Amino acid sequence: MTEEPLLSVRDLKKHYPIRKGLLNRQVGAARAVDGISFDIAPGETLGLVGESGCGKSTAATSIVRLEEPTGGEVIFNGGGRSGATRNADGTHPNDVTRFDDRELKAFRRDAQMIFQDPSSSFDPRMSVGGAVAEMLQIHGMSDRHRRRAIVEDLLERVGLSPEDYDRYPHEFSGGQKQRIALARALVLNPELIVADEPVSALDVSIQAEILDLIADLQSEFDLSLLFISHDMSVIREICDRVAVMYLGEIVEIGPTDRVFADPQHPYTEALLSAIPTPDPRSTAEGIELTGTVPSPTNPPSGCRFHTRCHRVIQPDDVDLDQSSWRGLLNLRDALAADSVDVDQIRENFRTGTDTGATPDAVKGQIRREFDLEETISSDEMESLLDAALDEALGDDLDAAAATLSERVTTPCEERVPQRTSHEPGHESACHLHERDRSAPPNPADD
Amino acid sequence: MATKKPEQFDRVDWSELSESRRFDLSINSIGMLVATLPLALLWLYDYQFVGEREATFQAIGLSRNLDPLDYFFVFTLFLFFFYLILPLYQNPRMTRYYWKEFRRNRPAVVSLGWLGIVFVGGLIGPLLISAPEQSILTGHQPPVFLSIDEANVANCVGEVVNGRCQGTWQHPLGTTRGGKDVFAGIVYGMTISMQIAFITTTIVAAIGITFGTVSAYAGGWVDEVMMRFVDIILSFPTFLMFLLILYIYGAGLGMFILVFSAFAWGGTARYVRSKSLSVSEEEFIKATRISGASTYRVVRKHVVPNVASSIITQLTLLIPGFLLAEAQLAFLGIGDSAVPSWGQLISAGRSDLAFAPWIVLSPGIVLFLTILAFNFIGDALLDALNPEAEAESA
Incomplete structure (x- = not known):
């Protein structure tokens, strides 16, 4: 990749300690996010997809540092930070996880977030205009009239009217609230927006409107987007690239059209097969994942998906159905x-x-x-x-x-699969491919 | 903004703005400061330059004296105005919504009217009506339209018809044994009741909210220690404590308010803590944190306002307890007999109940209605201050 990515996540980890007993000793950890890496280019949309509980939302909150990550790097090159090189001790000056309070506050202007539940993402006791304008106030804009002018203009851009400034959250529908949430995320003029299941709580018809609005705003303001969803059909609509997450790890990442046309990881296959097809004659039946969903506290050895994989590998001397x-x-x-x-x-x-x-x-x-x-x-x-x-x-x-x-x-439970590159930018972590082409382990794509 | 500068979010020069760290006060806080400053100066003047037994305004020829309780009362009134009444005016939309909800509860509206009377009466009544004074000769005067056997009255103010002394408008609710006017006593009692209501509420709310939010946000062993302290507060025998202080130092109204509110905030603190914990899990708190707001700001602007609406109800229901406690203590003869409270008035008439029941009944009914009104209002506020529930059903 010649161009510098806007955001580059390296081996990000977030473990929640599990404490027990009188002395609160740590007896284990729930590995919600366990070493994920990806890049987002300026203006690009990366989808992060996976079933509930696989750590997507934790990844989002760790990247924007709402929660302190346990390990790894989040390098953000936006907001005039571009072109930085690593320090002598190997740390990166743009590493969000190492930002001090002042840098973090400046980073907040460049990266914003949209949340899933529109009904609880606004303070019921604050007018929605006030909630959006609060962002400006926090960052030092003390001119009340200026704040109001900016927010009214922005409300119009997201498809509401300036008069809505004084209205309260309970007076809006879910779709309207999500528009306001978008306005709130935009008002500081960020370069990156992390959208955590922004349309999952909405009706299908409204989903489409909001997705259109996001796409419009993205092209107008040249935003990068990390779009988190469990819904593959939504991902297909909006994302340039997609990363599939399973149990805290990324199992496949690649351009959306390639991943959808030619999924390389069995888990991706299973997810894709769950999208309803409009063709009644289509015979493709959904792949049903058997076995129980493992707990992130005690993830399976080797490939984490082996307990549910429908294409789990058999030993060389076994040839069963x-x-x-x-x-x-x-x-x-x-x-x-x-x-x-x-x-x-x-x-x-x-x-x-x-x-x-x-x-x-x-x-x-x-x-x-x-x-x-x-x-x-x-x-x-x-x-x-x-x-x-x-x-x-x-x-x-x-x-x-x-x-x-x-x-x-099965060999799957013995070794952790390496990432295999199928074509530029399309990688997956599955033993099936390792066997096919003993490609050298591909270093992360930088 | 007279200039036609386009105000758009993507044309803001943040590097210029974020550097200027100006102190950003809301209108309410400015108002509060402006109002409190003269009060503080007056108190300082009173404390430093006015003699122990001189009235505060003697220098300008007024005999009105202000004691520390009065200063504190005025301060709480300012708080009440700038942080409760003014915001209602500033957010007419929300106010209309609350009022619509509140209005559904008819008894509460009537109660609000009654409390309005008590409030206004307590504030300006003492300025219009002179304080009830001893006058043995006109003791036991009956209320207007009623009469009393002449034998019980030393000197009847009204006419004597068939050997019965008739009530007059001069003493619309009659007088006590000592000749104090009951109506004036009730009006002066309103001031006392309002002082009790406002000051205790302020103290309880201030300690309870601070303690509760700090405990919720600190977590860990700090939380543990603070909550165990609340357990102690809640199980403390306040009444015995008050008696002890009473016998050692003597106790006026100020001491009553101080002691009782200092041991009444435990429940509020617990409530605030649990409510803050649940509020801080909400997504709008995350959304505010991601904007770069400090924890203090999150708590001050989002957690406390959302908690406050629920504790307003709790506080409203706490006030009747204080009013009753004061009346009970006064009735038992414990407490400052110089304080013209309703309880003192009731206790003044308890021996004359057989032939002059108005002395007990008039303040008794007023006390009863006031307590009932607080309870009704607390109930109605519980329903009105909950916009989320309404939004879900809409």
Whole structure:
């Protein structure tokens, strides 16, 4: 990249400590954001997408330093800071995480944020004009009339009328409030706006209006945008590039059209398959992610997505149907986590028929629950599974888990996948690609 | 702005503005300063140059004296005006909305009218009506339209018809045993009640809000220590404390107000703390923080106003407790008998209840109505000051 990016995030981390006990000792950490890196060029829109709880919002608040990041760098080159080079000790003068109070206040003028919930993003006891003008006041504009003139002009630009200045938040609809939120984010004339799910709380018809408005304002004022959403169709509409986040990490990043046309990470595939298609004849069915959503406190080893991945890799000497393989892994994890309730399954049979549960019927039921066929295609695996199920029926889940773990292992859980570059600017972190092309680990794109 | 300078957000030169750190006071604060300054000077003059037993305005020929309680009362009135009444005028939209909501509660509107009478009566009544004075000869005069057996009256002011002394307009609510006019006593009692209401509210609100917000924002062990201190305050036997002080130092109205409000803010502080915690989670607080506002500003401009609307209700319901406590103490004969409060008036008439019930009943009814009015208003404010709930249903 020849041009200097406006914002460049490097290995950003935000861990929330979990404290317990009398002495408040730290017993662990919820790794909400665990080492994400990306760049945003001037005037560009980067989408950050992922399911709820994957750390998107935490990433946003850490980047603008509403919360102190645990580690990493956020280098912001806007607002006359461009062209800076690293200090001798390796720190960057434009690192937001190291800004002192004065620099931070100046940074607030250059980077603003829009929040998700329009109903709570305005003080119910302050007129909306006052709320927008407050930004100007905080930054030293003490001329009341000037503040009012600026805000009235701005309200008009976002599609409201100057008379709305004196009205209160409860007098506006959600879409109107989001327009005012946009005005509030704009009023300090920032270069970067972080929009945290700005349209998720709105009706679809109003979503489109707000997205149009954002796009218009962006081109008019040459804004860069970090657009956070869980909705792939919204991302497609507005973003130049998209970064897919899973459990605190970025699993795929690339130009929006490339990512949508040719997703490289299985998680992206699953997200994309969830977009409803208007074509009734379309046969593409949604990819259903099985397995439980892991907790960021104790993320899975290796590739974090391996517990739910529908394309999880099989060992070289195993060649099973992919869904059976997924089922076996799920069964193994469930056994290890003690979450297979054999007694309950037996009980269910008893209420259905009075013959009681034969061991075979119970086994069959467990197989059905984990999407495993009556007999799976590999003899070795079938005998292993049968042995494990026998142990499970004998109420020894640990032994059953151990039996399965002998052979049912995937490379995905052993190593952290490296980033693979597919074409310029399109990268993903998945073992599938590492295997295909043993490309040298690609350093972050700077 | 006479010039046609285009005022647009993207044409502001921030480097020029942000450097000038001018002290930015609101009109309200300026007004408050302007009003308080002469008051403070007057107090200083009174404290330094006027003799112990001289009246404050003796130099200009007025016999009116001001004691520290009066100064504090006037100060709280200024606070009330500049931070409650003036903002209502400055934000007519919000005021109209509150009024619309408040008006739905008819008893509260009537109560507001009654409190208005008590307030105005307490403020200007003493200027128009001379203080009730002892006059043994005209003791036990009945109220107008009523009569009393001549035997109970030393000297009937009105006519005597069939051996019964008739009431006159000279003493519209009759007089006490000592000949003090009950109506004048009630008017002077209004001043006392208003002083109790305003000063206690100010003290309780000031300590409660400060303590609550500091506790909420400090967190950790500071929060823990502060809240345990509140537990102590709440479980403190205020009445015994007051008796103790009374026997050691003697206690006037000022001491009553000080002691009782110093132990009454515990509940308010707790309430403010929990409310601040919930308010500070709201997105608009984040939105203000991202604008670069200091924590002090966030608390002062957003947390406190949002908390205040809920504690106004709580404070309104606290006032009747103080008024009743004062009346009870006065009735029991504990307290300053020189203070012309309603309680003193009631206690003055308790031995004559059999033949002169008006002495107890008139101030008693006024006290009852005032307390009822505060309760009704507190109830109505609870509904009126909650615009969010309305917005959700709209």
